[in-house]
Amino acid sequence: MTAYRDAMDAPVPELATRAARCAERLRAADDLLLASHIDADGLTSAGIASTALERAGIAHDVVFEKQLDREAVERYAAADYDAVFFTDFGSGQLDVITDYEAFTPVIADHHQPADAAIEFHLNPLLEGLDGGSELSGAGASYCVARALEGDDGDNRDLAALAVVGAVGDMQVVEGELIGANAGIVAEGVEAGVLDASKDLAVFGTQTRPLPKLLAYASDVPIPGITGDRNGALRFLDGLDAELREDGEWKAWADLDTAARRTVVSALVQRAMRTGVGADEIEALIGTTYTLCGEERGSELRDASEFSTLLNATARYDRAAVGLAVCRGERGAPLDAARDLLREHRQTLATGVDVVREVGVERESHVQWFHAGDRLPETVVGIVAGMAMGEDGVEAGVPIIAFAEKDDGGDDEPGVKVSMRGTPRLVERGLDLSTVAAEAAAAVGGDGGGHEVAAGATVPAGRETDFVAAADAAVSEQLGS
Known part of the structure; x- marks a missing residue:
């Protein structure tokens, strides 16, 4: 019995029937394996699915793969699972999966399906929705999670993770999530777990002090500020706003509305004076997605920063750490994720140097x-x-x-x-x-x-x- 009354009460009405069918098969599973991809979208997909399965009383194991190939599917077939729930992959490997009859596949994915068909398959592309910009793997998992609700349950809090997955999968279009993603955002806002509002569209608003925030903001390069820490300092020192506290630079999240307006206005003026195009200037402002239940100043508070933290876990063979964070564990798992994030940032900084050298x-x-x-x-x-x-x-x-x-x-x-x-x-x-x-x-x-x-x-x-x-x-x- 699903919590939504009919298709129009589902997060993505076009996928309601498929979601209900997948949920019904998952409830019937005697021995279930959840398999997912290792990027931010895959981790949030698994976090959503695992949490929903646990709430529904469905025991399951979890594995992650860099790439779903025949060798991985053979391992699943040999392990005697009754069903395998694939999230954020599986559609593109249907031709391989259907070669095996040892388990029933259930798929929640958004990638281009291979030329094969199965009974329990949720994918936006099968219903005319764009899997590249309208619904991520996490969004597909969220649809199934909502269908797994009991009459007294509510999985709408998982909308926050679905948004993290969509943002991490680069599905922001012209500054905001669109299509089916927008419907999931609305559910998250209604549930009180998300805030979606127009703000400075720059990475690091929760955790980076202002000079570092502006100097590292490369999406809209502004001469004399972007890539220039001293230039960013001079720019900020020239503004009439309370940008420091106890001598330390504040983070963007700590600024009041008046201070934010002052900084944005000055950024726009500097951009115009230095020849930045009108379209790029407009891109300075976009919709930001804030996870209301997370601590202010934490990487988990902002969807973009959350997704980056997740990318730093499974990419270094620590998927269990990312999954634990997605499932709400803090303390040691979050500390481990932060250590991996520091390592990840160093690797990326070194990586750009490698590109220059090769x-x-x-x-x-x-x-x-x-x-x-x-x-x-x-x-x-x-x-x-x-x-x-x-x-x-x-x-x-x-x-x-x-x-x-x-x-x-x-x-x-x-x-x-x-x-x-x-x-x-x-x-x-x-x-x-x-x-x-x-x-x-x-x-x-x-x-x-x-x-x-x-x-x-x-x-x-x-x-x-x-x-x-x-x-x-x-x-x-x-x-x-």
Whole structure:
């Protein structure tokens, strides 16, 4: 018995029937495995699903995978599970999953489905919704979680995690979450676990002191402030506002409304004087998503910072830490996550230096670099995105990053490919999911993802062939 009365009471009405069907099968499972991806969207997907399953009294085990492949599915089949609940992956691997009859698959995903069908499958793409911008894996899990409610239960508090997953999966469009994601935001606001309001759209508003906040804010570069700590200090010292407390710079979250208006007004004026475009200036302000139940000044208070914290756990083989935080555990798990975040930030800072050292090659329509074994395969995509706009890296050209894949000693290790674009390129027709799939298939690999970010695994030695195929595909999409 689900808590919502009919489809229109569901968080995503188009998916209500699929959600109810999946929930019914999960309740009937005798021995259940929950399998999920390792990024922020995958961790929040698992956190939502695991919490909802526990509330429904459904015992389950949890595993995480960097990539869902035949070897992983074989392990699940050999473990005698009655059902396997796949979150934030599974749709793209349906052709593999359906080769095994040892368990019943239940899938809550948002990636492009393979050419196969199963009975218990929730995916926005199956109902005409955009899985790249309207609903994340966490959002798909949230739909199932709402359907798992009993008459006296309420899983709407899990909307906060769904928003963290969507933000972490880069589904913010022109400053806000849209489509089905917006419906989940509304449920979270109604439940009192979320606040969605217009504010400075800069990473670190909860935790970074103001000079660091502005100097590190690279999404909208402002000459004399961005990348210039001393310039940011001079800018702030010249403002008539209470920006310090006991001699220490405040964080943005600690400023009152008047002080925030003063800083934003001055930022806009500086941007205009230094030639920043009107569209970029407008992007300074966006919708921020605040988790009301988390401590002010904590990484968990802001959806973007929360997602970054999660990315720093499973990417370093500590998925259990991220899951514990998603499930509401604090203390030791949160301390461990913060330690991993510090390590993650150092790795990323070093990663940009690696890109500079190895150099970026420019083709007609894409650019690329090969990090070899100098960067973990789990972070090379993040580094690629960070490098766009650096010296020698064009911000308006899709970038392809290669790193050696850790295959645990296999004789023929593959190569990890990560691809990043920009929202403006997507508006022009870029779809890196298709590019990754086509280019990988051309060299005997496998790829997919989203329009603005995608990935692949290809055989070692076929990197330049992959680049050539990707270059041709991007040229066809952008008509140039």
